[in-house]
Amino acid sequence: MTAVEAVDVTKRFGATVALAAARIRIEDGRTHALVGRNGAGKSTMVSILTGLARPDEGSVLFAGEPAPPLSDRDGWRRRVACVYQRSTVIPSLSVAENLFLNRQSDGGPIRWRRLRQAAQEVLERYGVAVPADRLAGDLTVEQRQLLEIARALSAGARFIILDEPTAQLDGPAIERLFGRMRGMKEQGVTMLFISHHLDEVYEVCDDVTVFRDARHVLTAPVAELPQADLVAAMTGDAVSLGERSDRPSPGEKVVLRAEGLTLAGQYEDVSLDVRGGEVLGLAGSGSSGKAAVAETLAGLRRADSGAAYLDGVPLRPGDVAAAVAAGLGFVPQDRGREGFVPLLSLAENATLPVAGRLGRYGTVSAPRQRAYATRMIDELDIRTSGPAQPVGELSGGNAQKAVLARALSNDPTALVVIDPTAGVDVRAKEALLGAVENAARGGSGVLVVSDDPDDLRVCDRVLVMFHGRIVRDLPRGWSDQELVALMEGIA
Incomplete structure (x- = not known):
């Protein structure tokens, strides 16, 4: 079953064509990578899949149904969430306030004790080992990412976009993130994973889509696509980062x-x-x-x-x-x-x-x-x-x-x-x-x-x-x- 699909999406910003009849289809319960050079159109596609931008042409479907209107933010939040490279956690608020941002009450006064208790239950459910009353600005990068994931899942989203989630993490933190991703997959969560580290794509992803020059180039199961072919699809030719080039030996000074x-x-x-x-x-x-x-x-x-x-x-x-x-x-x-x-x-x-x-x-x-x-x-x-x-x-x-x-x-x-x-x-x-x-x-x-x-x-x-x-x-x-x-x- 298809969880999310963008069909022939075109998006222009003035004279710049950010996407040209681009497409991506993500199957339910799978981890799908989106890769491509900078400027290939990945960020624009993320904006469209999260309802932050309207395509000039084409459409977005969730489980075969048309995406909500852009004005229906709650409708989008129930379907999709994005954990960006730059955190959207508000540092001056507590963990609990960030977790239930825009959902602190049902229209009446905020019951703070109940809010913190509910937040702690959500944090424990999704394995985020931080107190609900801690100031979010005191969290590590890894903890902020986990908080954003927990916020998305608690809002009902079963499709999560992870945009360069490892860029600011060290080795052990990356492994812990990948472990949680595997756990979410087992629970039926669908993920779109964006990374420039191709070894990560091969480690945690089932499928991969390549964009180049604002267009869809290929989609394939990761296990069936050699890394050299993936790089060639991204760049238009084969590229490898090798050893130090022929430089003169350093001076003595x-x-x-x-x-x-x-x-x-x-x-x-x-x-x-x-x-x-x-x-x-x-x-x-x-x-x-x-x-x-x-x-x-x-x-x-x-x-x-x-x-x-x-x-x-x-x-x-x-x-x-x-x-x-x-x-x-x-x-x-x-x-x-x-x-x-x-x-x-x-x-x-x-x-x-x-x-x-x-x-x-x-x-x-x-x-x-x-x-x-x-x-x-x-x-x-x-x-x-x-x-x-x-x-x-x-x-x-x-x-x-x-x-x-x-x-x-x-x-x-x-x-x-x-x-x-x-x-x-x-x-x-x-x-x-x-x-x-x-x-x-x-x-x-x-x-x-x-x-x-x-x-x-x-x-x-x-x-x-x-x-x-x-x-x-x-x-x-x-x-x-x-x-x-x-x-x-x-x-």
């Missing part, structure tokens, strides 16, 4: 150094050197402290002790502007909050660190700004209508490229990037990692902070962190199994 950095609760006694022309990896699980180390180097955090140096000069603790002015390029983990200004154009975002160099007497030369942005659009293969397009309108992968363009704008002495390819497709990974290597070719020292082996394969060596400490310096030639074992503390 240390351009970025950390000495004995310690931050209570995050990391302890971290020391590292990055030489000019070197790509150094810093790997570890989500709880390893690796991202906190990178944020300390960039000035987002202030260490309790220790010091950091850029080109031999001490970096001012807790001062992002000073780090950028000294010649540090930085790509943060949370692109949406720290990486770009959504309403500003691609050209404006990409040149923020060097705006003072693009004109005289405090003005910015628009032609020089456009020229830089146009060059970065070409070099990073940013899919955009042009330098004037607001970054907030770009797909996730293209917005990520814009953040990297900004980090590279001042020809940094050292470049620190956190999870450079999280949530992007195969082609975008290729472009982003190519830009990282090009920066090293130009003499920058690069620190790549990630737990994705694809990101780390371009590195000259990899430092592995576990529970806040560096536990191994891996030379080139490591295996995925060796790396993962070290990150998980089982080697």
Whole structure:
């Protein structure tokens, strides 16, 4: 039986065709993957399947029946829910209030004791081990995702869309999520799983649909589709992310150094050197402290002790502007909050660190700004209508490229990037990692902070962190199994 079907859906945004007669059919009780490059139309299809956008042509059916009108939000909530990469949990409300959002009462006054009791019962039913009265802002990423899933199931939805659910989770949390997904499947829940990690598709999904250039390309059982064929369907040809490209050996000069950095609760006694022309990896699980180390180097955090140096000069603790002015390029983990200004154009975002160099007497030369942005659009293969397009309108992968363009704008002495390819497709990974290597070719020292082996394969060596400490310096030639074992503390 078909649980959900989109039939010949077309959606346009001005001159942009986001979906062109695209289709997807998801069978009842199965876990179905939707994959494709950034800009392929996945997000638009999710908006249509959740009733947030109306197709210009085509239709959506639930169990063979037409979808409710867009105005019938309760009707949509009873049929479908989406757990987005960016949480929709309201941090200032309690777990119970989030769980029963817009359902706190039957029209009369809210009975808080009864609400908390009902919430606790729902949480226990779906295995969410958090108190109902806890502030949602205190939850981990994993707990917020589980809360959103419980909210959807308690509202009656039996079709759940999981949009990049593993992007901010470490290895153990991903395994726990997959275990819960298998449990929901056994209970008859239908799921649409969106991920750029194809190994995850093969681990938890029954079927897969590929979109490319706004169109449906294929649908097939996962077990019958070789991974090389899946990648070819996504990209139009075969792509593989291989080893480090042919780069000159790093120089002897240390351009970025950390000495004995310690931050209570995050990391302890971290020391590292990055030489000019070197790509150094810093790997570890989500709880390893690796991202906190990178944020300390960039000035987002202030260490309790220790010091950091850029080109031999001490970096001012807790001062992002000073780090950028000294010649540090930085790509943060949370692109949406720290990486770009959504309403500003691609050209404006990409040149923020060097705006003072693009004109005289405090003005910015628009032609020089456009020229830089146009060059970065070409070099990073940013899919955009042009330098004037607001970054907030770009797909996730293209917005990520814009953040990297900004980090590279001042020809940094050292470049620190956190999870450079999280949530992007195969082609975008290729472009982003190519830009990282090009920066090293130009003499920058690069620190790549990630737990994705694809990101780390371009590195000259990899430092592995576990529970806040560096536990191994891996030379080139490591295996995925060796790396993962070290990150998980089982080697």
